[in-house]
Amino acid sequence: MSTAPPSHPEAIDPYALDRDGLAAVLAELGAPAYRARQVHAWLVRGVDDPEAMTDLPRDLRDQLGERFAPARPELVAHTVADDGHTHKLLLRYPDGEAIETVLMLYPGRATVCISTQAGCAMGCPFCATGQLGFRRQLTAGEVVRQVVVCDAALRSGTIDADSLPEDAPDHVTNVVFMGMGEPLANLPATLATVGWLHDPEGFRLSARGITVSTVGLVPGIDKLADVGLPVTLAVSLHAATDELRDELVPVNRSHPLAELEDAVRRYRDRTNRRVTIEWCLIGDVNDDAHQADRLAVIARRLRAHVNVIPMNPTPGVRWKEPSKRATHAFVARVRDRGANITLRDTRGRDADAACGQLLASYDLGSGSRLPAAVGAAERVDQLLPLRQGPAS
Numbered sequence: 336m337s338t339a340p341p342s343h344p345e346a347i348d349p350y351a352l353d354r355d356g357l358a359a360v361l362a363e364l365g366a367p368a369y370r371a372r373q374v375h376a377w378l379v380r381g382v383d384d385p386e387a388m389t390d391l392p393r394d395l396r397d398q399l400g401e402r403f404a405p406a407r408p409e410l411v412a413h414t415v416a417d418d419g420h421t422h423k424l425l426l427r428y429p430d431g432e433a434i435e436t437v438l439m440l441y442p443g444r445a446t447v448c449i450s451t452q453a454g455c456a457m458g459c460p461f462c463a464t465g466q467l468g469f470r471r472q473l474t475a476g477e478v479v480r481q482v483v484v485c486d487a488a489l490r491s492g493t494i495d496a497d498s499l500p501e502d503a504p505d506h507v508t509n510v511v512f513m514g515m516g517e518p519l520a521n522l523p524a525t526l527a528t529v530g531w532l533h534d535p536e537g538f539r540l541s542a543r544g545i546t547v548s549t550v551g552l553v554p555g556i557d558k559l560a561d562v563g564l565p566v567t568l569a570v571s572l573h574a575a576t577d578e579l580r581d582e583l584v585p586v587n588r589s590h591p592l593a594e595l596e597d598a599v600r601r602y603r604d605r606t607n608r609r610v611t612i613e614w615c616l617i618g619d620v621n622d623d624a625h626q627a628d629r630l631a632v633i634a635r636r637l638r639a640h641v642n643v644i645p646m647n648p649t650p651g652v653r654w655k656e657p658s659k660r661a662t663h664a665f666v667a668r669v670r671d672r673g674a675n676i677t678l679r680d681t682r683g684r685d686a687d688a689a690c691g692q693l694l695a696s697y698d699l700g701s702g703s704r705l706p707a708a709v710g711a712a713e714r715v716d717q718l719l720p721l722r723q724g725p726a727s
């Protein structure tokens with residue numbers, strides 16, 4: 336651990352720096368260029384304490400100790416569900432804001448679902464995060480660190496071995512921007528994170544292993560296309576007529592379906608990537624034949640793949656999940672009309688970690704925070720990278 340607190344007026348969270356920014360800090364300190372690469376490699380391995388960067392000279396470690404102000408969240412709770420295949424982390428920042436990150440393990444695949452905002456301003460009425468309203472943006476460092484923590488925990492074996500499936504990979508292979516918040520309403524942090532993830536000296540994820548899910552912010556979709564990486568774009572459609580979408584996805588009033596479709600088409604043409612349409616299926620709201628028919632038309636026009644997620648129940652939401660019968664009838668009808676469609680599992684439900692259930696355990700009414708996921712506290716120490724012990 337560093338002995339002296341960061342004292343430099345420009346002290347910065349190292350994960351908020353991209354590689355050029357890191358190189359600039361090291362150059363300012365008079366260090367040769369390869370030192371920036373060494374520091375970057377430590378950061379990728381989850382080590383942000385210069386004291387633990389043992390291949391750096393003593394004086395450089397001291398200087399970095401002053402320049403770095405790591406914004407480490409506190410791990411408030413770690414909840415395990417689905418026989419160890421789903422891990423939900425509740426992270427709290429020094430200002431009291433909290434977010435959730437979900438690590439999902441599949442055979443040979445480890446997917447992290449990250450948050451980009453504390454709360455969300457978009458107000459989709461079926462989503463727990465939407466009920467919170469907007470709290471604040473996460474910084475780039477706060478978003479990147481969610482991946483760092485999960486990756487380092489997998490690499491170092493610090494997640495309780497009993498709760499890991501045998502075939503779990505030892506590093507993060509996929510990242511989905513489907514946690515709390517609207518990623519395209521926090522473009523700086525989203526794009527910086529995509530940079531870290533795709534960097535061949537960073538997490539080395541393929542662009543297709545990265546999915547950015549958006550409620551349909553058209554200018555943001557175009558800016559994401561400008562990055563020039565074929566990142567998978569998932570569009571949360573949920574309704575195939577403006578009338579219904581205005582209600583389910585209020586931002587539709589600013590960017591109606593026709594405008595959104597154009598943006599998706601531009602994205603697809605520029606990246607050559609098939610776009611995903613997300614459809615949160617709500618009982619007696621958007622599970623009827625008319626919506627299925629309209630959805631099939633849009634999906635075929637966009638050559639998109641439709642992912643149906645039966646609505647996960649969440650407090651304060653008056654709607655109900657669809658019946659099994661309605662769900663299967665909806666999927667079959669869209670498929671019969673020639674569109675690609677799959678039904679997604681409800682992973683994470685028993686840990687309240689499924690889509691739309693991320694609340695960061697705020698008390699909905701008052702906005703105060705609850706001690707979440709009671710019973711998980713004994714696992715807190717097992718996520719070593721949050722505490723920044725020596726590197727493995």
Ligand code: SAH
Pocket residue numbers: 461462463512513514515516517518548549550569570571613614615644645646647648649690691692
């Ligand atoms: N803000 C972005 C990304 C986060 S939400 C977006 O809306 O796309 C991730 C996905 O969860 C979205 O498709 C969202 O519509 C869906 N979702 C929200 N609430 C849900 C719920 N209660 N049940 C199932 N899916 C939900």
Ligand code: SF4
Pocket residue numbers: 455456457458459462463464465466514515516517550571691
């Ligand atoms: Fe925000 Fe997405 Fe939830 Fe809508 S569904 S409120 S955009 S997090």
